[in-house]
Amino acid sequence: xxxxxxxxxxxxxxxxxxxxxxxxxxxxxxxxxxxxxxxxxxxxxxxxxxxxxxxxxxxxxxxxxxxxxxxxxxxxxxxxxxxxxxxxxxxxxxxxxxxxxxxxxxxxxxxxxxxxxxxxxxxxxxxxxxxxxxxxxxxxxxxxxxxxxxxxxxxxxxxxxxxxxxxxxxxxxxxxxxxxxxxxxxxxxxxxxxxxxxxxxxxxxxxxxxxxxxxxxxxxxxxxxxxxxxxxxxxxxxxxxxxxxxxxxxxxxxxxxxx
Numbered sequence: 001x002x003x004x005x006x007x008x009x010x011x012x013x014x015x016x017x018x019x020x021x022x023x024x025x026x027x028x029x030x031x032x033x034x035x036x037x038x039x040x041x042x043x044x045x046x047x048x049x050x051x052x053x054x055x056x057x058x059x060x061x062x063x064x065x066x067x068x069x070x071x072x073x074x075x076x077x078x079x080x081x082x083x084x085x086x087x088x089x090x091x092x093x094x095x096x097x098x099x100x101x102x103x104x105x106x107x108x109x110x111x112x113x114x115x116x117x118x119x120x121x122x123x124x125x126x127x128x129x130x131x132x133x134x135x136x137x138x139x140x141x142x143x144x145x146x147x148x149x150x151x152x153x154x155x156x157x158x159x160x161x162x163x164x165x166x167x168x169x170x171x172x173x174x175x176x177x178x179x180x181x182x183x184x185x186x187x188x189x190x191x192x193x194x195x196x197x198x199x200x201x202x203x204x205x206x207x208x209x210x211x212x213x214x215x216x217x218x219x220x221x222x223x224x225x226x227x228x229x230x231x232x233x234x235x236x237x238x239x240x241x242x243x244x245x246x247x248x249x250x251x252x253x254x255x256x257x258x259x
Contacts, residue, residue, distance in 0.1 A: 070096055070106050077113060086117040093117065108139030112148070124159045128152060146177060157190045166190035181210040188221070197228045232259060
C-alpha cells in the first residue's frame, strides 16, 4: 500500500487545457470570459484517491506509520474510495479520527483522505478544512506540506475565493516554490476574476514570455489588460505585432488606428 500523503499535485493545475474563449477585446468594458477555473479541473484530488496509506514508510521521520487498529479502519475507508463510494468512506475516516492517541502522521493522512472524499462529494469547504487540518496536524514532511499548500490555493480559486487563493499561490512562489507557466496562467485568471487587473498583468506578461509558441490568446490577453489599465504605449506595441501576424483582422486595424 502506498503512502497517501505523497504528491497530491501531480503536475496538475486549475485552468488546464485553456484559458478563455476568444472574445472581442477591443471595446472598453469587455469582460474576461470562459475562464477554466472550475473545480472539475482539480486532477490532483483524483490522484489522492489512488493512493493508499502505508503501515510503514521508509523515512528518517518518527511515527511515519499506522497502528494496526487505525490502519485497518483507514484500509476499510480506502476500499470504499476505490469503489467511488465516498459517502461511505467519510464516516469510516471520521471514526478513525475519533480514536485516542493518534500520531501526527495518522491525523495528517486521514485528513488528506477526508479532504479528497469531500472534494469528490462537491463539498469544497469541507475539503479545504481537512487539507488545512492535515497541515496543522504536523505529520507531513516539508515537501508534502508545500504540495498541499498549492493544492489548497487551487481549490480556493476554484471555489471562487480568487484573492485568497491567488495570494496563497504567490506566497508559495515567494517561499521557494517554482511557479510554472500553468501557475502563472492560474494567477492571471484569478486576479482577472477578482477584477484586480494590475495584479493580473505581471503574471500575464510572465505567462506570455514563457510561452514557446505565442497564440492569439496570448496577444489578446495582453491587449485586453493594457486597455483596462490605460497603458496606451504598451497596447500600441502589442497591436502592431498583432496586425503583422493577422493582417486581415479589421478590428485589430481599427483598434490600432484609434490609438
